[in-house]
Structures are given as C-alpha cells and as structure tokens.
Amino acid sequence: MPYFDTASSAPLHPVARQALLAALDEGWADPARLYREGRRARLLLDAAREAAADAVGCRPDELIFTPSGTRAVHLGVSGAAAARRRAGRRVVVSAVEHSSVLHAADRFAMTEVPVDRLGRVSAAAFAGALRGDGSGPAGEGTALACLQSANHETGTEQPVAEVAGVCREAGVPLLVDAAQSLAWGPVDGGWSLLAASAHKWGGPAGVGLLAVRKGVRFAPQEPADERESGRSAGFENLPAIVAAAASLRAVRAEAAGEAAGLRALVDRIRTRVPELVPDVEVVGDPVRRLPHIVTFSCLYVDGESLLHELDRAGFSVSSGSSCTSSTLTPSHVLRAMGVLSEGNVRVSLPLGTAAAEVDRFLAVLPGLVSTVRARIGAPDAEAPAGAAGSGGSRVLDTLGRRCPIPVIELAKLLPRVPVGATITVLSDDEAARLDIPAWCEMRGQEYAGEHEAERGTAYLVRRVS
C-alpha cells in the first residue's frame, strides 16, 4: 500500500525507532539535574545537538530543539523580528512559504514577494521588497526576511544563496524554512536563522530545530524558561530528540543514492501523467526541485473525490484543491503561482520507493480520473471545441456551485458561443479565481478579467478560437 505523502509526514526511519527505544531507557530524566540519570540525559542531549548542528552546518551552541517545526518557525520569526524592532516591523516572505511562516510573519507587517509560474522568487524582487517597494506597508523598515529552501507542495527550490546575498547587503537577517530539504543536504548561503522539522525526514513527531547564527540579534518573546538557552520553553523531549538527530544523520548518509532514484521516478511521473491523462497541468520547476515531490492538477476533477479514489486504490497522496481544505480555498501556493488548482494531486515519495509502485500509480491514475470526471459530468475531452454555436455574449450563473463545476460549465458553454463572444461566469467559489484563468491559459482562450458582481465575482472569458 504505497504511501506517497512523505512531505506531510514521513514514516519513522528504522534508525529513529532504534534510537528512540534506547533513549526511552536512558534519557527520561531531567538533563538539568546533577544526579547520574540527569547527567546521562545531558550527555544524550549534548550528543544529539552536536549531530544535528553538524547536519545543519552550524555550531552546537547555535542550535536549539523545539517541540515541532511550526514552533521553530514561530519562535524564530518572533524572536528575530522583535529583536530588530527599531529597524522596523516589516517581515518580507515569499508568497509560497509554509502557512506557519505566513501566520508568524502576519503578526508583524508582512510583505509577500511574488513567485513565477514555476513557484520561484527572484533575488531582485526580494531585494525590492526589502527596500519597501511593492505591496507592503510604505515607510516601514524591514526587520526580517523569510524564504523556504524548497516548496512543500511543488518541490521547487528557491535561490536561497542569492537571496541571502541581497539580505546581507540590506543588513536584514534571513530565516530559512528548511523543513522540506534538510534531509537532502545542508542549506547553502549565508542564512541567519534556519528552522526544520524531524518528522519530515523520518524522525519522530515532537521535534523541530531552530538554528540562530552567532551575532544574529534574537529576543525571545515568550515567558522566561531556562531550557534550550531560554529560547524554547518546556521539558526537553529527549528520546525524540535523540531519535531525530540519529535519523537525520542516517538519511543524510543515504541522500545521494536516494535522490538519484527518486528524481528519476518523479521525472517519470512528470512525463507520463500528461501523456496518460488528458487536460493535466504538471506544476513546479522541472529541474531546480527536490528529488521526491511532484504536483499536478486535472481539469474537471473534484480533488477530494480523486483523493478518495486513489486511497481506495491504495495510494495516499494529498491535494491543494479547495475541496480538500477546511476553508474551501485552494492552496495559497498554487494561487501564488497562478496555476490550476482543481483536481490537484501532490505526490511525495518516501525513501526507497520502488519503481513498480510508481508504475502501478501511473497505471491506475487515468482510469480514476476518468471515473471522477464522468461522475461529475465533465465535458468530453475528445470533443472538438466545435463550430460556432448560437448566440453572442452570455452570462453563466454558477453561484453556489463549487470547484470544479464552474470550470466544467464554462468548458461546456464555450463551444456553443461564436468566436469573439464573451462569457461572464458568475461564481462565489474561491477556486474559480484561480481555475478560470488557468483554464483559459490551458485552452488558449482569452481571460478578460474579473469584477465584483452583485453576488460573487464575474469572470470574463472571450472565445478566441
């Protein structure tokens, strides 16, 4: 039963399990105590810190353990931004950061740097945002910049070293969210802070790490506590910390070989899915990407139904479609990239994935997509766009209908209006804002803008072929 969602949480690495078991017996006492059980716990904690720092590429006294990657990000953003309060309140982030970064930055004055259609920021745009150009609050100095090493939905790698360079020139510290990439190698470039999460690399839940380079100003914002240099409160989760450090070392040892194998499998998915399934958009950078993640979206598909079908077929994947989100909004990553969100599937392969599993995925996917499309009444992909139909400009009322229905109705109507005619799609579904322009791009039709309507939003589509 292939589990293809390792970017959410990876199964426990055998080395992590072994280290955890040993540390349960040796490392349950308080490492701050002077008696033998405490001293033993302290030794384990120190050794884990050294191993993790070595993997991160920092000094042991620059690294603390936190209860999760989310906490590492929250503590890192608040501590670094608050310490530079005098410089200003602006926190510059890429528009495709993990929600933990966005929510932490949003407590300050957040400026989002846009990404291109592959999901990548440019160092020049970042430099502009540091200066206060663009969308952020005017006149506000920049306290902190945040950039992921690679994206959690698309695998696209960011130009961290370049952005670190422009941050250094601007005198702004850079926090790197390395949650998705740390298993594969250290993050290059002159970052100031780095956050990561152990359960993403096969370590146990309950462990994040935060590195703060010496010389980077840092002011903890939470109630005083003596643990972890006063930067992360609460009794250390020592057995899990030991397991996290051991498994990080283990996955690093396997990284080169695994990366080559997984990269080839992801390339196969990237190539074959559009060949096997009509009306699919594979998103993200095809080259500058993590080895194990690939994301694609299927027109006229309800993401939740496709996930259920894949689950029944034995494949566990996730989705950035609005119907799979509790807020009924599509993934902010797909939105920032301006790509299709309907029928979205993220595949993230665990270490040791067999080619046969990927082949089986490719074998079942087309049938499952067809099933979901047929059930929802999608237009026939084989049908020609057709001769000009009757009538001129038309209004298509899809109010109250959820993704992918508005796009399906649009696709059905378009062949029935003359070339040159405009269809005004009324929709109150957040996904439409992303998916109607994306559909136009895929179909070679003109997207002529949107405006607020009496109810919902009016999206204008002009038939051009």
Add this chain to the structure above:
Amino acid sequence: MPYFDTASSAPLHPVARQALLAALDEGWADPARLYREGRRARLLLDAAREAAADAVGCRPDELIFTPSGTRAVHLGVSGAAAARRRAGRRVVVSAVEHSSVLHAADRFAMTEVPVDRLGRVSAAAFAGALRGDGSGPAGEGTALACLQSANHETGTEQPVAEVAGVCREAGVPLLVDAAQSLAWGPVDGGWSLLAASAHKWGGPAGVGLLAVRKGVRFAPQEPADERESGRSAGFENLPAIVAAAASLRAVRAEAAGEAAGLRALVDRIRTRVPELVPDVEVVGDPVRRLPHIVTFSCLYVDGESLLHELDRAGFSVSSGSSCTSSTLTPSHVLRAMGVLSEGNVRVSLPLGTAAAEVDRFLAVLPGLVSTVRARIGAPDAEAPAGAAGSGGSRVLDTLGRRCPIPVIELAKLLPRVPVGATITVLSDDEAARLDIPAWCEMRGQEYAGEHEAERGTAYLVRRVS
C-alpha cells in the same frame, strides 16, 4: 539504584512504553489527512483525547494536547487572561506556584497570595487578592486566578475547591496546575482551566494537556494554526500522546494502592529523619499532602555537596538550596513558606518504591550529613549553647561567603556573646535572607529584622537564651 526524584520526571511507565511502540507504527501520519494512514492516526488521537478527558474529568472537546506541561500553562494563562482583558490585567497566583505559572502570569499584572509555614494558601487571602487587596497593582481588575493542586517541592495540597468557590463568586476563572497531582486523581472543585504534564505521571516527555471548560472565554495569543482547536500550534506528537493517555489510565488504576504504600514510606521519612539527623527541619503539610513527596532541610549543610554524596551513595534526589540553582537563589517555594533552605533535600518516591530502599536511605543519610557538616566546619550540634561569652553586641562580616557559611558563623559566634546582646550579620548571599530567620526560629533566638548595609544586607539577631 533508587531514583527518588519522580517529581522532576518519572521513569517511563511500562504501559506508556508499550503504547508508544504500537503508536510509532500506527500513528506517524498526519491526523488531518483523509487517507487511511491519516484516518488511523485520527482514531488514535480521538481515543487518547477521550481517555485523557475521562481522567481529567472534562469533555473530550474541552481538552487539547500541548508539547509540554510548561506550554500548557503558558498557553492556558495567556489565552484565558487575554480573553478577559476588559476585566483587567491582574493575574492572581499563589506564591508557591511552579515557575512556569509565575513566568506566564508575570507577563500580566501578577499578584502573589502568600502561604502559611506549611505552604498552603487560604481561600480568604485568595478572595482578598481577587478584589485587589494587598500587594498587587491597585485599581487593576482581575482577569485570572492560578492555583496548583499540590506543590511540587513540598507535596502540600492546596484548598482548590474552596478557592474555586471564591473565584466563582468573584466571576474570575481559575486555572489549576495539576502537574503533580493528576496521577493520583481528578481535581475536585469548579476549576475553569487545568494544565498537566505527562512525564510527571510516567508518560513520555513531549506531552502536556490543557483543559478549558466550555463557556470559559479563551483567546489564543499565538500565530494561527489549525491543530488542536487552534489552541496549540504544531504537528501533533501522536505516539507520545497515545502513550501519555494510556499511562495516565494505568497509574490511576494503581493509584489507591500505591498512595497508601508511598504515604506510609513518606511518613517514615518525616518521622525518622529528625530523629536520626540533628538540626533538621521537615517542611510542608504533614497530612494534607501528596503521597510521595517529602522535603527537609539540614542546618549547616551545603545542599550541592549533600546531593553529590547522596548520588555517590546511589540516591537521586533534588534540592531547593541556593547552591543547586543556576541563579544562586533558594527555591521561591521555601522562601514563601519562610522555612530553612540550606541543606534542602526533596525526596519524591516513584511508584513501587520498596520499603527497603527507604530504609537504606535513612541508614546512609545521617553519616552523609555528618560528613558534609564536618567538611564545612559546622558547629558541634552536641555543644551546649554555652555560658555568656565575652563582649556585647557584635558585627559578623560574612560578605562574599555563600550558604551555609553565614549561618554556621552565626551559630559559632552566638554562644560567645552574652544573653541580650545583638549580632549583626552582614551577608550578600540571597539564602541568608531566608536561613538566618529560620535558624533563629529553630534555635529559639530572636530575629530582630534586617536592613540594607553599605554592602549586602545586615541581619539582626538577639541572643535570648
């Protein structure tokens, strides 16, 4: 090798170990995901929440898991106090709360309710503090009250139900820190919030719990996150949560039998230590107390040295003496009680402690105390207080000397001054503020007050017998 510091951290309960192992295999996936691994994780999380809520005495939807007891306290205090910002900023706490409570409350306007010599608050004093009588900021309304169910250093139980009554009358929510007592039973009385920590009851590190009763206003103060009802950010530490819930259930099943056995052993320590060791003060409530904790202090003893000797003899205990603290201040609990802090030893017995272990502790303790006293040059306990010596009032300069030296020098000088004479002890050691008055009380001499001196503090002692 007896480990007698279970109040710091308890060894992992066998049930916790077993549950943790099972959940490592079944519960590593994201419980928010829809595929089978996620659904399995969700079932485990729901079951753990039901078991924990049952043990706490609340509804499952009133309980969240946090990464530690400290985090449960921090989140509980900030969420409850911030939600009542309009009522005022005062947070009323007992003076003997755990440091996590004091540090969280200190971010608001903290008022400490004093305790008696047994370490117990009175409901009347609490009621006064809620109204704003006493030491707190004048004119400030009360947002929240915090009271531990039992003290972590002395085991003294607090009158939680009574205090909950006065809180309800005042319309102020009460947060109970139940970290030390939850293993023994639910907390009675109409509390509003309750916090606890799994590694205190034999669960794994990395799990705290916070219950917030329905109807209690609560405003999370941290960056938005969907986990745990939006009240505790970060990926759930599911295997540890499962183990925590299972072990809470297990220790509760054993609680009645264990309590009787440990209570008898602690009674033996309370009775025998003062018989076996001269100049010892056993502190805390002898009756209204937790079964497993006892604290005593030894005159003329350096706490750190005694801990080392006990460690070498195979006993792991902790201490509230200033010399065992990184800040060189004695425990705030002992200070609030006004009892001796030098040579302080806390014994907290784990489940299943054998009587023979306690007997061996009682057998080695007197010799170790004698050794430490001899090494430091303590006055001979057998020597008579002596006839009147030469000279009248005297100044004893102990500036720069650390606990227990100032008290030792005082004890040596006193027999050499006439009855009625005053000794002015100059000291810059924080422990002296507590230990000189405590020594006077133990020796039946008059403590005549203190005042600031050119360097340090002058403590006035009058010989009365």
